[in-house]
Amino acid sequence: MRVGVLTGGGDCPGLNAVIRGIVRKGTQEYGYDFVGFRDGWRGPLEGRSVRLDIPAVRGILPRGGTILGSSRTNPFKEQDGVRRIKETLAKNEVEALVAIGGEDTLGVAARLFTEHGIPCVGVPKTIDNDLSATDYTFGFDTAVGVATEAIDRLHTTAESHMRVLVVEVMGRHAGWIALHSGLAGGANVILIPEQRFDVDQVCRWIESRFKASYAPIVVVAEGAMPKDGELVLKDGSTDSFGHVRLSGVGEWLAKEIEGRTGKEARTTVLGHTQRGGTPSAFDRWLATRFGLHAIDAVRDADYGTMVALRGTDIVRVPLSEATAKLKTVDPALYAEVGVFFG
Amino acid sequence: MRVGVLTGGGDCPGLNAVIRGIVRKGTQEYGYDFVGFRDGWRGPLEGRSVRLDIPAVRGILPRGGTILGSSRTNPFKEQDGVRRIKETLAKNEVEALVAIGGEDTLGVAARLFTEHGIPCVGVPKTIDNDLSATDYTFGFDTAVGVATEAIDRLHTTAESHMRVLVVEVMGRHAGWIALHSGLAGGANVILIPEQRFDVDQVCRWIESRFKASYAPIVVVAEGAMPKDGELVLKDGSTDSFGHVRLSGVGEWLAKEIEGRTGKEARTTVLGHTQRGGTPSAFDRWLATRFGLHAIDAVRDADYGTMVALRGTDIVRVPLSEATAKLKTVDPALYAEVGVFFG
Amino acid sequence: MRVGVLTGGGDCPGLNAVIRGIVRKGTQEYGYDFVGFRDGWRGPLEGRSVRLDIPAVRGILPRGGTILGSSRTNPFKEQDGVRRIKETLAKNEVEALVAIGGEDTLGVAARLFTEHGIPCVGVPKTIDNDLSATDYTFGFDTAVGVATEAIDRLHTTAESHMRVLVVEVMGRHAGWIALHSGLAGGANVILIPEQRFDVDQVCRWIESRFKASYAPIVVVAEGAMPKDGELVLKDGSTDSFGHVRLSGVGEWLAKEIEGRTGKEARTTVLGHTQRGGTPSAFDRWLATRFGLHAIDAVRDADYGTMVALRGTDIVRVPLSEATAKLKTVDPALYAEVGVFFG
Amino acid sequence: MRVGVLTGGGDCPGLNAVIRGIVRKGTQEYGYDFVGFRDGWRGPLEGRSVRLDIPAVRGILPRGGTILGSSRTNPFKEQDGVRRIKETLAKNEVEALVAIGGEDTLGVAARLFTEHGIPCVGVPKTIDNDLSATDYTFGFDTAVGVATEAIDRLHTTAESHMRVLVVEVMGRHAGWIALHSGLAGGANVILIPEQRFDVDQVCRWIESRFKASYAPIVVVAEGAMPKDGELVLKDGSTDSFGHVRLSGVGEWLAKEIEGRTGKEARTTVLGHTQRGGTPSAFDRWLATRFGLHAIDAVRDADYGTMVALRGTDIVRVPLSEATAKLKTVDPALYAEVGVFFG
The missing domain is CATH 3.40.50.450 (Rossmann fold)
Incomplete structure (x- = not known):
C-alpha cells in the first residue's frame, strides 16, 4: 500500500x-x-x-x-x-x-x-x-516558550529604566499564545482578541504597577482590538488569508500609553521567531x-x-x-489569569 | 483568615x-x-x-x-x-x-x-x-526539556566519533522522563524501570543503528534494571528515601555494551540539573x-x-x-514508542 | 575608605x-x-x-x-x-x-x-x-546570542514558505551586532550603518539565493541607510539621545524587496529583547x-x-x-564577511 | 587548484x-x-x-x-x-x-x-x-556556556535543600572550562588541574558558605587532583590518549565532603554534553x-x-x-578568581 x-x-x-x-x-x-x-x-x-x-x-x-x-x-x-x-x-x-x-x-x-x-x-x-x-x-508550546523567554528578558530592561514594554505576540482570532506566555512571563497586562480592551483600564494597571516600584510588561495578541475602535490600521492591505492586516496594535498601544501616562513605552514584535x-x-x-x-x-x-x-x-x-468551531479563550479563564494584572 | x-x-x-x-x-x-x-x-x-x-x-x-x-x-x-x-x-x-x-x-x-x-x-x-x-x-516538562537538550547535543558527538552514548536520566520507579526525553531527543534505545531490559537486545539495536551509519544514543532511567539481575550496585548505601541507591546503571550499561559490541561507549549522568x-x-x-x-x-x-x-x-x-497508586508507563505506550528503537 | x-x-x-x-x-x-x-x-x-x-x-x-x-x-x-x-x-x-x-x-x-x-x-x-x-x-555577546538564536529560528520558516525574512537588530552607528549575528546566523545579506546599501544589489543577492532553492535572511542594523537616501523615516520624533528615530528600516526594506522582486517579505524587529x-x-x-x-x-x-x-x-x-573615537566596522572586515552574501 | x-x-x-x-x-x-x-x-x-x-x-x-x-x-x-x-x-x-x-x-x-x-x-x-x-x-565558549547553564540550574536545587553540589567539567590538563564556567556560574569553589587542592580548605569554604545561609557549588575539572594524592582512581584503564582515566574526581570529592562536613553532597558529571x-x-x-x-x-x-x-x-x-606549550591557567588569574571562593 x-x-x-x-x-x-x-x-x-x-x-x-x-x-x-x-x-x-x-x-x-x-x-x-x-x-x-x-x-x-x-x-x-x-x-x-x-x-x-x-x-x-x-x-x-x-x-x-x-x-x-x-x-x-x-x-x-x-x-x-x-x-x-x-x-x-x-x-x-x-x-x-x-x-x-x-x-x-x-x-x-x-x-x-x-x-x-x-x-x-x-x-x-x-x-x-x-x-x-x-x-x-x-507548535503552540514552542511559540509560548519563545514568547516567554522574550518576556523574561524584557523584565530586566523594563525595571532598569522604569519603562513600559509592550510585546506583540501571534494570535489573530484567539489569545492563547498571549494568555499562556503572558502568565508564564509574569506580564502585568494581557490583551486578547476575544475581549476588546479599554485603554484607560490598561493605563490604570500600568500606573498601579509603577506605584509598586516595578515596571510593567504588556502582552498583546496581534488581533486584540480596543473597545472604542480607535485603532487605525497600519495599511489597508490584506494578508494571504484575505483578512485585513492587523499588525501594528503593539506600536499603536505603546503610543497611546505614552500619551496618557507620560511614561516611556517601547514595543517588541516577536513575529515569525515564534513559529520557527x-x-x-x-x-x-x-x-x-x-x-x-x-x-x-x-x-x-x-x-x-x-x-x-x-x-x-x-x-x-x-x-x-x-473546522466546526474556533477554540477561543473562555471568559472565565481570562478572569482567572486577570488576578495578576496591575 | x-x-x-x-x-x-x-x-x-x-x-x-x-x-x-x-x-x-x-x-x-x-x-x-x-x-x-x-x-x-x-x-x-x-x-x-x-x-x-x-x-x-x-x-x-x-x-x-x-x-x-x-x-x-x-x-x-x-x-x-x-x-x-x-x-x-x-x-x-x-x-x-x-x-x-x-x-x-x-x-x-x-x-x-x-x-x-x-x-x-x-x-x-x-x-x-x-x-x-x-x-x-x-517540573516534569522542565526536566524533560533539560534532558532533551542534552540528548540533542550528544547526537553530534556520537556521530562524529561513531560512539555509543548512554544518558542516565531521573526516574527511580517510573520511566516518564526517559520515555519523553528519549522520544523527543531521537534516542535509539529507551530503558525504563517498568520493564527489565535485555542487554543482548540493547546491543542488537545498537548494532542495527551503526549499520545505518548513525551512532546510537541510549537513554536509561536511573531505576531501570537488567533482566537477569546482573547489575552490581555501586555501593550498598541507602538514599534519603531509605532505598538502596541505584545510581550507576548508566555506567554499568556502557561497560556491558563495550564488552559485547566492541564499540566505544560513554555515559552522561544528568543528575540534579534536571530538577533545578x-x-x-x-x-x-x-x-x-x-x-x-x-x-x-x-x-x-x-x-x-x-x-x-x-x-x-x-x-x-x-x-x-x-498517594493511592503510582502512575507508571503503560506497556502499550512503551510499545508505541518502541518503533523508533534500533 | x-x-x-x-x-x-x-x-x-x-x-x-x-x-x-x-x-x-x-x-x-x-x-x-x-x-x-x-x-x-x-x-x-x-x-x-x-x-x-x-x-x-x-x-x-x-x-x-x-x-x-x-x-x-x-x-x-x-x-x-x-x-x-x-x-x-x-x-x-x-x-x-x-x-x-x-x-x-x-x-x-x-x-x-x-x-x-x-x-x-x-x-x-x-x-x-x-x-x-x-x-x-x-552585553554585546549576549545581544549577539539573542539575535543569532532568532535568526536560527527564522531560517526554518523562511524555507518552508520560500519567503524573504528581514531581521532588524540594534546598532545605530555601528554594525557590530548585525555583522556578528548575521554571520553566526548564516544570513545572506548583512546591512550596517557604516556603508550605505544599494537596494538593487540587495535584491540581486536575494534572487541568487532563491535560485539555489533556499530562502534568504536579511539582517539589517537599525541605523543602516540606503544609498540614495530614499528611506522615509517613520516619524519625525527624536529619541532620548536627541537623534531622529531610525526605527523602521526593516519594514521599509521588506516593502522595497516585495515591490522589486515580487517575493513575499516579512520583518522581525528584535528590539529590547537584545539587551535584557x-x-x-x-x-x-x-x-x-x-x-x-x-x-x-x-x-x-x-x-x-x-x-x-x-x-x-x-x-x-x-x-x-x-570617548575619543567610535569603533566602527572596518571595510576590510565587512568585505571578509561579504563572501557569504547572496 | x-x-x-x-x-x-x-x-x-x-x-x-x-x-x-x-x-x-x-x-x-x-x-x-x-x-x-x-x-x-x-x-x-x-x-x-x-x-x-x-x-x-x-x-x-x-x-x-x-x-x-x-x-x-x-x-x-x-x-x-x-x-x-x-x-x-x-x-x-x-x-x-x-x-x-x-x-x-x-x-x-x-x-x-x-x-x-x-x-x-x-x-x-x-x-x-x-x-x-x-x-x-x-568550541570553548560553547562548552563554558553549557557548563554555566548547568551550574545556574544547580543553584536552585542546592539552596532548596542546603546541599553541596559538585559539578565535574572537562579539562584534563588545563582548568579553563572550570575557571570560566565556575566564575560565570557563581561557584563557591573552583578546582583546576594546575593546582593540587586541599580537601580541608575546600571544606572550610563550604562551611563558610553555609554560614551565610547559602548552599555551595563546587566546580572541579576532571583532571584536578588532591594535594596528598589520596585520590583512588576508579579503574586502571587508559583512555584513547594513552592516559590513565581520571574520571571520578567529582564523585570522590563529594564523598570526602560528606565525610568531613556531615553535609549531603551530590555530583553531576557533565561529560560529552559540553562538546556536542x-x-x-x-x-x-x-x-x-x-x-x-x-x-x-x-x-x-x-x-x-x-x-x-x-x-x-x-x-x-x-x-x-x-604544539610547543600547553596554555595553562596562570596562578595570578586563579588567585584573582579566588576572591569568590567560600
Whole structure:
C-alpha cells in the first residue's frame, strides 16, 4: 500500500516530527511505502512529489519547518482541482492520503473525503492552538516558550529604566499564545482578541504597577482590538488569508500609553521567531504521537477522521469537527489569569 | 483568615509559581493573609515561619527551587509531631494549610486531615510525573526539556566519533522522563524501570543503528534494571528515601555494551540539573493555576482535597487518591514508542 | 575608605556582575565599604543612595539589568550639577567613584576628574560594542546570542514558505551586532550603518539565493541607510539621545524587496529583547573581571582611568580615550564577511 | 587548484563552520575546488574522501560535530603512513591540505610539512582552550556556556535543600572550562588541574558558605587532583590518549565532603554534553573566520602556518608553535578568581 503525505498552511515546529512518525511506523510495522507531495495541496494538483522512506526522515525530528514545503493553495478554487488531484493519486498509485494542516487544509481533506470519496486522514496543526477538537496542537508550546523567554528578558530592561514594554505576540482570532506566555512571563497586562480592551483600564494597571516600584510588561495578541475602535490600521492591505492586516496594535498601544501616562513605552514584535526553529520537547512528543496514530487510522481504513489530544490520550474525531468551531479563550479563564494584572 | 503554606520533598521547578499564585489570589480576591512554614513539615513542627505577602512573592515566578525551603521530615515519625503542629497552627492563628509536595508530603496532609481534622489542601508535585491522580505535574516538562537538550547535543558527538552514548536520566520507579526525553531527543534505545531490559537486545539495536551509519544514543532511567539481575550496585548505601541507591546503571550499561559490541561507549549522568533552574512556560502555567485553584478550595472549605490536571481543566480530587497508586508507563505506550528503537 | 558606584545609560547584561565584582573584592581584600548611587548621575545629584555590601550583591550575577537603576541624566546640564555631586560625595564620605556606563556616562566621569578633581574610575559599557579603547564590552555577546538564536529560528520558516525574512537588530552607528549575528546566523545579506546599501544589489543577492532553492535572511542594523537616501523615516520624533528615530528600516526594506522582486517579505524587529535578560557566560566573565580590575585601580589611586579588554588581559586606559573615537566596522572586515552574501 | 580538508581529534562545536568558511571563500573568490578526507588522518591514509562544494556545506554552520568525521589516527604510527598519504594526495591531485585539529593532528601536519614538504595549513581546535598560540579556540565558549547553564540550574536545587553540589567539567590538563564556567556560574569553589587542592580548605569554604545561609557549588575539572594524592582512581584503564582515566574526581570529592562536613553532597558529571550540539554565536564567528583565513594562507602559499586569534585579529603563526606549550591557567588569574571562593 502506498500512502501520500502533505503539509499545508503556515509552518509550525513539529511538522517534520509528524512526517517522521508516519513514515517510520508505516514502513516498519505495516510495510507501506510513502510519497510526499510538495507545498501542500499544490503538490497533488501539479503532480509534484518526492519519495519518503526511512533514510529521508532521519535527523528531521529536531528541525523546524517542513521538509515537504507548504502553501495555502486550495484545490476547490483551482480549475479542475479535484480531478487533477485524483489523477495524481492514481498515477502515483496512492491509496490513502494524510493531510497535516489547519482549518483550511483539513477543510479541503474533509470535502475530498465526503464529497469525492478520497481516503483522507487529518493531523491538526495550528500554532495558535485554536482548534476545538483537540486539547493542544503541536507548535503552540514552542511559540509560548519563545514568547516567554522574550518576556523574561524584557523584565530586566523594563525595571532598569522604569519603562513600559509592550510585546506583540501571534494570535489573530484567539489569545492563547498571549494568555499562556503572558502568565508564564509574569506580564502585568494581557490583551486578547476575544475581549476588546479599554485603554484607560490598561493605563490604570500600568500606573498601579509603577506605584509598586516595578515596571510593567504588556502582552498583546496581534488581533486584540480596543473597545472604542480607535485603532487605525497600519495599511489597508490584506494578508494571504484575505483578512485585513492587523499588525501594528503593539506600536499603536505603546503610543497611546505614552500619551496618557507620560511614561516611556517601547514595543517588541516577536513575529515569525515564534513559529520557527526547533520544536520543544512537548511538541516533539505530541507531533510524533500524532504521526504514529495517523498511520494507525490509515491501517484501520478509518478515513474522514483526524487525530486529536484528549488529556494524555490520542483519539480520533471526525475531520468535520476540526473546522466546526474556533477554540477561543473562555471568559472565565481570562478572569482567572486577570488576578495578576496591575 | 490566615492560611499556612509549605513545600516538602525534593525540589522541583514551579514551586515558587504555586506559592505566588496562592498568595496573589488569596490576598487580592479573598482578603486572606499568609504564613509560610520553612522546610516542609519541619516548619510547623519547630514553629519556623515567615510572612508571605504580595511583595514577598514578586519576581519569584521564573525562579527554580522554593523560597520556603524543603525537607523530607515526617511529623508522624517525630515525637509529639501532630500536637506540635497543632500548637504552631494555633499560635499563628492559621486556619487552613496548603501543602505542596509529593507522595510523602501529601500523605501526611491526608492523615492530618482525616485523623486529626486539620484543614489541609494539597498541591501535587513530582518531577517524575508518577502521581496517578493528575495528567501531569509541574517540573516534569522542565526536566524533560533539560534532558532533551542534552540528548540533542550528544547526537553530534556520537556521530562524529561513531560512539555509543548512554544518558542516565531521573526516574527511580517510573520511566516518564526517559520515555519523553528519549522520544523527543531521537534516542535509539529507551530503558525504563517498568520493564527489565535485555542487554543482548540493547546491543542488537545498537548494532542495527551503526549499520545505518548513525551512532546510537541510549537513554536509561536511573531505576531501570537488567533482566537477569546482573547489575552490581555501586555501593550498598541507602538514599534519603531509605532505598538502596541505584545510581550507576548508566555506567554499568556502557561497560556491558563495550564488552559485547566492541564499540566505544560513554555515559552522561544528568543528575540534579534536571530538577533545578527556571521552570518551562508549561510548568509556570500549570503551577500557577494549581496555586489559584488550591486557594479556591480553601475558600470553599473543601479540605482533604488536592488539585489535579485533567485535560486542560484543573479539578479537585480526594487527597487520598494522590498517594493511592503510582502512575507508571503503560506497556502499550512503551510499545508505541518502541518503533523508533534500533 | 568608602567607594561610590553608579550605572548610567542604556541597560546591558553584565552590569550587576560588575557591581558584584567591585563590592566583593573591595570588601574582602581591601576592607572598603560601598555606597550605590541610584539611577546613574541622578543619584549623586539628588543624594539618592543605597548601601552596597556582600549580602546586597549575592545572587545578582545571573540577573540582567542593574540593581542600581540607570538614567541618562548629565550633571553638566543640570543647575549646580557639579557642586551638588561634590556635596553628596562629601556628605556620604565617599572618597572614590566607579562609574559604569557608555560614552555619555564616562564622558561625565572624565570631566569630573579632569576639571574638578573628583577621583573617578570608569568601566566601559555599550551593548553596541562601539568603544574603541577595548576589544569587547560586556552585553554585546549576549545581544549577539539573542539575535543569532532568532535568526536560527527564522531560517526554518523562511524555507518552508520560500519567503524573504528581514531581521532588524540594534546598532545605530555601528554594525557590530548585525555583522556578528548575521554571520553566526548564516544570513545572506548583512546591512550596517557604516556603508550605505544599494537596494538593487540587495535584491540581486536575494534572487541568487532563491535560485539555489533556499530562502534568504536579511539582517539589517537599525541605523543602516540606503544609498540614495530614499528611506522615509517613520516619524519625525527624536529619541532620548536627541537623534531622529531610525526605527523602521526593516519594514521599509521588506516593502522595497516585495515591490522589486515580487517575493513575499516579512520583518522581525528584535528590539529590547537584545539587551535584557541573563548575561551569557562570556559577558559574566568579562563584566566580573572589569569589576575586579576597577577596584584595583581605586586601590592604586589610578583615577581618570578606565578598564579595558586587550586580548585576554584587562588593562587600564585614560578615561578620555573611551570617548575619543567610535569603533566602527572596518571595510576590510565587512568585505571578509561579504563572501557569504547572496 | 584542489585543496584537501580534514578534521582530527575530539569533536568540537564549530568544526563545520570552519569547513564551510574554507569551501565558500576558496570556491567563490579563488576558484579552488575541494576534497574532504574522512575521519582525520585515516582519510588520506586509506584514500577515503568526499567531494566538498558549496551545496555540500549549506546548512552546516549551526550543526555541531563534523561532517567529515574524526579520528585519532596518527600516520607516523602506521606502516608506510607518509607514503600512503602522499599517494592519496597525488591521486586526488590535491595540492594543499588544511588540517583542523588539536595538538596531535597539528603535530602531524607540522612534521608532514617540515620533514616531507607536504603543503599544510593548520586550524587550531581544542575544547579545552589550552593551545598557547591563540587567545581562544572555538568550541570553548560553547562548552563554558553549557557548563554555566548547568551550574545556574544547580543553584536552585542546592539552596532548596542546603546541599553541596559538585559539578565535574572537562579539562584534563588545563582548568579553563572550570575557571570560566565556575566564575560565570557563581561557584563557591573552583578546582583546576594546575593546582593540587586541599580537601580541608575546600571544606572550610563550604562551611563558610553555609554560614551565610547559602548552599555551595563546587566546580572541579576532571583532571584536578588532591594535594596528598589520596585520590583512588576508579579503574586502571587508559583512555584513547594513552592516559590513565581520571574520571571520578567529582564523585570522590563529594564523598570526602560528606565525610568531613556531615553535609549531603551530590555530583553531576557533565561529560560529552559540553562538546556536542550547536556552537555559540561566538564560536561560529571565530570558527568561520579561522576558515576564511586558512584558505587565504593557502592562496599565499604560506604553508607550515596555523591561524590564530590575537585580540580581535586573525593572524598566522608557525605550526610548530601550536604544539610547543600547553596554555595553562596562570596562578595570578586563579588567585584573582579566588576572591569568590567560600
